[in-house]
Amino acid sequence: MKKSNYAMWGLPENVTFCNKCVISNQRPNSTVEMKNKNMKKDTISFNKEGICSACEYAETKIETNWKEREELLFELLEPFRSKDGGYDVLVPSSGGKDSAFQAHILKYKYKMNPLAITWAPNMFTRAGWMNFNNLSRIGGIDSFLYTPNGKLHSYLTKLAFKNLGHPFQPFIHGQKIVGPKLAEKFGISLIMYGENQAEYGNPLENNADPFMEPEFFSIDDPRDMVLGGESVSSIIEKTDFIFRDFEPYIPPTPSTLLEKGIKVTYLGYFEKWDPQECYYYAVDNTGFMPSYERSIGTYSRYTEIDDKIVPFHFYMTYIKFGIGRATYDAAQEVRNGKITRDEAAYLVKKFDGEFPERYIKEFCKYIDISIKEFHEIVNSFRSPHLWVENSGKWRLRHTVALDGFDDE
Numbered sequence: 001m002k003k004s005n006y007a008m009w010g011l012p013e014n015v016t017f018c019n020k021c022v023i024s025n026q027r028p029n030s031t032v033e034m035k036n037k038n039m040k041k042d043t044i045s046f047n048k049e050g051i052c053s054a055c056e057y058a059e060t061k062i063e064t065n066w067k068e069r070e071e072l073l074f075e076l077l078e079p080f081r082s083k084d085g086g087y088d089v090l091v092p093s094s095g096g097k098d099s100a101f102q103a104h105i106l107k108y109k110y111k112m113n114p115l116a117i118t119w120a121p122n123m124f125t126r127a128g129w130m131n132f133n134n135l136s137r138i139g140g141i142d143s144f145l146y147t148p149n150g151k152l153h154s155y156l157t158k159l160a161f162k163n164l165g166h167p168f169q170p171f172i173h174g175q176k177i178v179g180p181k182l183a184e185k186f187g188i189s190l191i192m193y194g195e196n197q198a199e200y201g202n203p204l205e206n207n208a209d210p211f212m213e214p215e216f217f218s219i220d221d222p223r224d225m226v227l228g229g230e231s232v233s234s235i236i237e238k239t240d241f242i243f244r245d246f247e248p249y250i251p252p253t254p255s256t257l258l259e260k261g262i263k264v265t266y267l268g269y270f271e272k273w274d275p276q277e278c279y280y281y282a283v284d285n286t287g288f289m290p291s292y293e294r295s296i297g298t299y300s301r302y303t304e305i306d307d308k309i310v311p312f313h314f315y316m317t318y319i320k321f322g323i324g325r326a327t328y329d330a331a332q333e334v335r336n337g338k339i340t341r342d343e344a345a346y347l348v349k350k351f352d353g354e355f356p357e358r359y360i361k362e363f364c365k366y367i368d369i370s371i372k373e374f375h376e377i378v379n380s381f382r383s384p385h386l387w388v389e390n391s392g393k394w395r396l397r398h399t400v401a402l403d404g405f406d407d408e
């Protein structure tokens, strides 16, 4: 193996792009496990025609009988429907357009009594805070904001950035477990997530069932739980944090969920998911507003705009996998028939990997590092099979527009 082609984290050594959208074969199915540089990584699969599994899933969406799925959801909801006016479905809400759509149709179309639960962003943006409030003020949805200890959360974010190149990991962890955790506390038996993970290229066979396994949230001993790439017990050992500070991060056990009959499902199984349509719906029904400015690293103004950390998350996916925010947005829009692959490739070339200048000082202050350290950490995550340093500038070896260093 040539040293220059060495692929960190077991990513595929040869970079290829989907023939239909603009995603590359480097897209991981889970972005968390980045610590061991020699491990085998589970990435998006491509079929014999060079089409990614997310595009294949988009095809199945066209063939699905959505009317039938809608009826199935009415049926599924019936036994959960509250008879005493209590909450009967919990919607883990990012505060974004998708969860606004989700909570609103559950209440007004399916006549349920949803409670939207938001795991607080690291650093709310102005648009994010306004949209969070509008969901109840204009959308008429009861909502609950769960904010973990900010000292611990920013520390975990720092660990996640340094260890995993993934500053968003503690937030994602919280967002994933806050549903089951608070469903148990509020006595709500149904949790409904949003889109199907197959939208992004996760294995299709995991998505044939509308219910998710409770094992999905399983951990044996909370002290062994890994946050930001380190176990809870090792964090306690080297800091002033104590075990009870970690309470918000500890999910209920699968057996608790089983005992209480808590079911976990997702709306994307029952309703055709189209991010642009969710956006229009949320604007009309829950007072959702796009961001004031174009989002960093992409061309859109209405996707994942709640947290100032989001641009750093996508900047790091660009560094680690060569896949930035514009690639994710454009690939999704090709799949949903909004733009062509050529248009998408142009947008990727123009916006992918844009540096998050707007929030860099705030971000470094939040996780207590210098800007110099920031760049050192970033560069430690550049895999040689993706990046080359040329005349003092980093360049991707391969791009979807075929203008990478090794494409020429």
Ligand SMILES: [Zn+2]
Binding pocket: 018, 019, 020, 021, 022, 023, 051, 052, 053, 054, 055
């Ligand atoms: Zn594709």
